[in-house]
Amino acid sequence: MIDSSSRKSTTDEIRARFDADVERFSNLETGQQATIDAPLAMKLITEAALACSPRPRHVLDVGCGAGNNTLKLVHQLGAETLPECHLLDLSGPMLDRAGLRLNEAGVTKIRAFQGDIRDVDLPPSRYDVIFAAAVLHHLRDDTDWESVFEKLFRVAAPGGSIWISDLVTHEISATREMMWQRYGDYLHSVGGESYRDEVFAYIDKEDSPRPVTYQLDLLRRVGFEEVDILHKNACFAAFGGRKPR
Numbered sequence: 745m746i747d748s749s750s751r752k753s754t755t756d757e758i759r760a761r762f763d764a765d766v767e768r769f770s771n772l773e774t775g776q777q778a779t780i781d782a783p784l785a786m787k788l789i790t791e792a793a794l795a796c797s798p799r800p801r802h803v804l805d806v807g808c809g810a811g812n813n814t815l816k817l818v819h820q821l822g823a824e825t826l827p828e829c830h831l832l833d834l835s836g837p838m839l840d841r842a843g844l845r846l847n848e849a850g851v852t853k854i855r856a857f858q859g860d861i862r863d864v865d866l867p868p869s870r871y872d873v874i875f876a877a878a879v880l881h882h883l884r885d886d887t888d889w890e891s892v893f894e895k896l897f898r899v900a901a902p903g904g905s906i907w908i909s910d911l912v913t914h915e916i917s918a919t920r921e922m923m924w925q926r927y928g929d930y931l932h933s934v935g936g937e938s939y940r941d942e943v944f945a946y947i948d949k950e951d952s953p954r955p956v957t958y959q960l961d962l963l964r965r966v967g968f969e970e971v972d973i974l975h976k977n978a979c980f981a982a983f984g985g986r987k988p989r
Contacts, residue, residue: 753950755860758882759834761946762809766837770810770845776878778943779911780930781975785982786877788974789907790817793873796905796986800827800872804899806861807879808833811842814875818849827872828853832864861892866899874899874906881911881953889954889962897966900987906968907984911953912976926978956981 753761762769769776776782790813793800799821805814808831818826829851833839839856846854857864861879874896883889896906914920931940956976960983963971968985975982 751949752884752952755834758950761950762833762835763837766810766835766841769812769838770841771812777934778931779878779909780927780977780980782909785909785975785980786813786816788982789813789875789877789909789984790820792972792974792984793817793875793905793907794820797872797903799825802830802871802901803827803873804830804832804866804871804875805842806832806874806876806896807882808842808875809835809838809878811845813877814842815845815849817873817875818846818851823850826851828855830855830857830866830871832857832859832861832866834858834860861895862888866895868898869901871899872901872904874904875908876906877909878911880908880959881951884952889958890966893959893962893966897968897987900968902987903989905984905986906963907974907982908959909980909982911947911951911979912956912959912981913953913979915955915957923978927980930978953979956983959983960985 773783794817803814803817808814811831814829829846831839831842836858839858843854843856883892900906914923928940931943956973960971963985967987969988971985973981973983
């Protein structure tokens with residue numbers, strides 16, 4: 745599950761899959777069907793973001809997809825306190841949909857970055873809230889992970905926070921097998937054996953998840969002094985950290 749060999753999907757291959765899958769990522773009530781507890785994770789990370797920054801001025805949504813997480817946050821704010829929203833995604837169609845939905849919700853300051861978080865230039869010390877939902881598992885080796893977490897720390901405003909919800913793996917092999925079986929059972933309950941196998945196949949091809957423990961340690965190492973776990977169920981977790989003021 746954490747193999748970063750050349751057999752993994754390229755960035756262009758991942759982009760092409762998401763370009764063709766906008767509708768599935770546009771449901772604010774259900775989130776992503778293949779993600780356990782997606783609505784709860786979305787609710788928790790947006791509420792945690794506002795608990796840390798009740799009136800955020802600048803929000804960054806990394807791997808924004810169709811904009812669900814930022815839209816959820818916007819719905820909890822009054823019209824007079826809407827932030828400037830920066831959206832980052834590989835997929836142009838996803839960015840178009842996210843921007844349209846936020847504009848319809850009243851957000852007037854929207855900036856879109858199409859590209860890879862590893863490559864896109866972002867303003868330093870800017871963002872009161874950073875979301876990274878179902879995106880960081882596309883990172884590959886440890887160098888990738890560390891450089892991206894360092895970048896996310898640099899662009900966070902003093903006192904700003906980052907909130908991650910994602911596919912995760914486990915450090916103990918027996919636990920990893922148990923949790924993977926639980927996830928397989930969930931997928932089977934949603935769409936049967938063929939759906940389970942389809943999801944497992946693209947995870948194996950595209951993704952390189954890391955344990956929650958690994959990511960919490962990395963958040964601390966790059967400078968987020970306060971970290972927290974909001975929720976975990978089988979192979980999915982919601983967690984984050986806050987930058988010192």
